[in-house]
Amino acid sequence: MDISKHPNECIFHLLTRAARRGGRAFKAAIEDLGLTAVQGRVLNLLWVMGDARATELGEQVELDSATITGVLDRLAVLGLIERRQDENDRRVARIFLTPAGNELGQKINDRVVPANEAFLDGMTENEVAALKKFLKQL
Amino acid sequence: MDISKHPNECIFHLLTRAARRGGRAFKAAIEDLGLTAVQGRVLNLLWVMGDARATELGEQVELDSATITGVLDRLAVLGLIERRQDENDRRVARIFLTPAGNELGQKINDRVVPANEAFLDGMTENEVAALKKFLKQL
DNA sequence: ACATTTTATCTTGCATGCAAGATAATGAAT
DNA sequence: ATTCATTATCTTGCATGCAAGATAAAATGT
Numbered sequence: 001m002d003i004s005k006h007p008n009e010c011i012f013h014l015l016t017r018a019a020r021r022g023g024r025a026f027k028a029a030i031e032d033l034g035l036t037a038v039q040g041r042v043l044n045l046l047w048v049m050g051d052a053r054a055t056e057l058g059e060q061v062e063l064d065s066a067t068i069t070g071v072l073d074r075l076a077v078l079g080l081i082e083r084r085q086d087e088n089d090r091r092v093a094r095i096f097l098t099p100a101g102n103e104l105g106q107k108i109n110d111r112v113v114p115a116n117e118a119f120l121d122g123m124t125e126n127e128v129a130a131l132k133k134f135l136k137q138l
Numbered sequence: 139m140d141i142s143k144h145p146n147e148c149i150f151h152l153l154t155r156a157a158r159r160g161g162r163a164f165k166a167a168i169e170d171l172g173l174t175a176v177q178g179r180v181l182n183l184l185w186v187m188g189d190a191r192a193t194e195l196g197e198q199v200e201l202d203s204a205t206i207t208g209v210l211d212r213l214a215v216l217g218l219i220e221r222r223q224d225e226n227d228r229r230v231a232r233i234f235l236t237p238a239g240n241e242l243g244q245k246i247n248d249r250v251v252p253a254n255e256a257f258l259d260g261m262t263e264n265e266v267a268a269l270k271k272f273l274k275q276l
Numbered sequence: 277a278c279a280t281t282t283t284a285t286c287t288t289g290c291a292t293g294c295a296a297g298a299t300a301a302t303g304a305a306t
Numbered sequence: 307a308t309t310c311a312t313t314a315t316c317t318t319g320c321a322t323g324c325a326a327g328a329t330a331a332a333a334t335g336t
Contacts, residue, residue: 006186007179007182007183007186007198008274009270010250010254011254011257011258011266011269011270012160012161012163012164012175012179012253012254012257013179013199014273014274015153015157015161015273016157016160016161016179016199017199017200017273018153018157018273018276019156019157019158020157020200021200021276022149022150022153022154022276023150023153023154025150026150037150041145041150041151041154044145048144048145060145061151061154061155062158062159112148115150116149116150119149119150119276120276122275123272123275127272128149130268131149131269131272132147132152134261134265134268134269134272135152135153135155135156136146136152137260137261138156138159138160138258
């Protein structure tokens with residue numbers, strides 16, 4: 001199949017479409033908790049990691065420093081996280097969950113597995129494993 | 139593998155990361171032409187389709203009407219496209235490439251296949267086919 | 277014909293996404 | 307110690323991404 005005349009064969013096109021659909025599905029899964037998809041992913045990631053540096057979170061969710069700063073700002077305003085200067089390296093902003101953030105992080109976590117299953121409905125376990133393997137190596 | 143403790147197993151996480159990497163790769167492939175990744179994809183799509191309604195373009199690239207409006211605005215300012223009211227249905231904005239847009243659309247198209255190959259380097263043809271099939275059905 | 281509903285696009289407001297550059301603190305080299 | 311390079315974060319400016327709602331034109335129902 002010739003990509004040049006079939007946009008649907010272009011990997012960039014396909015990845016963008018799939019990611020947007022996934023983003024909407026995840027957003028729908030956590031919408032009632034009052035967070036956007038990105039905020040939810042960052043909060044859940046922090047819940048899994050315990051605490052982390054701002055840049056570390058950004059790397060995990062593939063956001064650059066400019067973007068993660070804004071996301072953390074909003075999570076802080078919502079009272080879900082706290083920024084504390086690292087004692088050993090005062091350049092570092094160490095991020096902690098507040099009790100409210102911890103609670104919400106866990107709630108999101110409880111929904112991740114069902115949301116994944118719903119989104120991947122129709123694919124066999126082997127197919128899902130293959131898809132994930134491909135996505136990881138890109 | 140338990141997703142709840144391993145963000146890297148979450149399909150939303152994996153799709154977002156892969157799509158962002160793809161976006162950067164595509165952007166790098168067309169950067170010297172002076173367009174963003176989204177603008178490039180829309181212009182190339184229009185080049186393939188000949189002409190199209192605004193909404194039609196938005197559906198293809200998975201952008202909603204609010205977003206596609208802005209993208210088309212910028213492409214129009216750059217002198218690459220023209221908006222003409224459809225004669226049969228005056229609600230419809232029919233989008234046409236200008237000569238400059240047509241030329242640029244083709245240049246982008248010439249780079250799509252090489253950029254795909256570079257990005258998918260390391261995967262076999264069968265793996266690529268499987269990946270695309272999965273992405274299409276999500 | 278007229279009111280209602282639907283459709284295509286645009287507008288507004290806010291949240292990413294990212295390039296480029298500013299700032300401050302650490303580390304390395306002399 | 308002082309200079310230089312590096313690192314972590316933040317700021318600015320502009321381009322998506324999208325919810326909600328406005329607007330105008332077309333289709334539908336009575």
